Amino acid sequence: MTTDDMPSKEQVLILHDGDLTQTVRMLAAARRIRAYHPKARVTLLCGPDFEGLLKHCVYFNAVEPTLPDLAQKGFFERRKLARASQFDVVYDLDGGDAAQKVRRALSFSSTRWIRALPEPAGRGHPLDLVAARLGEAGLGQTHYALGEAPGPEVDWIDFVAKRSRTLEPAYFGLQGPYALFTPAGDDVKPALRWPKERWASLAHQILEAGIEPTIIGGPNAREVGRYIAHVAPGARDLTGRANLVQLAGLGRKANFAFGEDVGLLHLIVATGAPAVMFSPGEDAPHFDAPRGRHPTLLMHAPTLAQISVAEAVQAMRFAGGFANAPEAA
Structure with a gap:
């Protein structure tokens, strides 16, 4: 102080x-x-x-x-x-x-x-x-039903983007529509993560829809990012290459996002991207879900390997992420 x-x-x-x-x-x-x-x-x-x-x-x-x-x-x-x-x-x-x-x-x-x-x-x-x-304390109503309180907004990142081109998709070579993947890193137990093979298969389907899959995260997500980019040529691996301000800049122009319950997905949702979140467990994690201007659909299963790529794509259809896609997914 x-x-x-x-x-x-x-x-x-x-x-x-x-x-x-x-x-x-x-x-x-x-x-x-x-x-x-x-x-x-x-x-x-x-x-x-x-x-x-x-x-x-x-x-x-x-x-x-x-x-x-x-x-x-x-x-x-x-x-x-x-x-x-x-x-x-x-x-x-x-x-x-x-x-x-x-x-x-x-x-x-x-x-x-x-x-x-x-x-x-x-x-x-x-x-x-x-x-x-x-x-x-006097700042509004004293009770909110689940989902009623406004979520965080990171729309102020637009002012930062006006002063720095490093927040623009083109700075990272993204020229057309793109989707953000925010997988959990290797500090999370494999049983609590969506298999990297599923991520790669999802990337293939996103590419067929004319949208570029872009994997983001810190150094702990590099292994899965490299794997997806290797198995799905055309996917872009930005793990460990962008700071949070730049990632917020990417989030504001992304068509949609997929991710596990990691902080980065919460940030991307707050920038305005519709999202699908994978979460292990019997019950939907309503009390943990990211919140933003657009919906986040929760996909949960006792183990994440039980969630198929087709189900993930269909969930994103409901979330509206493919509405502006070049062609149908």
Whole structure:
């Protein structure tokens, strides 16, 4: 938390530090907070992992990736920084030990503390539960049925794309319609992943529909990305070659996406792409599903190998991803 040149306008602090899925979901709450405090200076105090993406988000005036470091400081140093920052409202979207240390540092100040987190025993989608908690603080309604609360939107990435061609599909050699594949990486047990042979077969069918399959992910997804590109010539392997900002740029122009329950799929869905998510288990993961402007269809089975390529393609038909395809899938 910086102390220099603090403006006189209302000061709002948002606390959050989580994985990519949690960070994407946080954007839905941040959007609501920004709408409720349109003239305030909003600071996001977070961890360093996703600063490169979050610093472009229009909901925040400042992004400070120092929450873990702040938690390591002594109590009196934290209190001194907290008092000097003069925040009027703090939204706790984190709930971790670091956030609790910040709260204790502000315990004798006039700062309003809003804990917008699902209850530990709460049953529901995190987006609906957090929206309800914000509603209890005056930011909308206090109850949301499953799927009712607005999902995160990453439409602000358009402003970034206007300043950098590295977010455009052409930068990665994509000249026509394309679909994004977000397979789980080799850090996930094989039994919990869709077989790479199925991914390659899906790529063949996507290519026959005139759409270029594009595999994205981090270094842990390189093995499956290389396999798909090798077995299905014409598929493009971008695993380990693009950062989150660039991937968000690709997501906003993708025809659709397929993926397992990985953070990257949540980001792509938030950019506006319809999607199909593969999830192991007997029941559909309604409380874990990505949410965006277009539908995400959930495909689940005790083991993902039981989901066929034909079923995946048919699911995407229902999601509307082939509506603008060059030819029928």
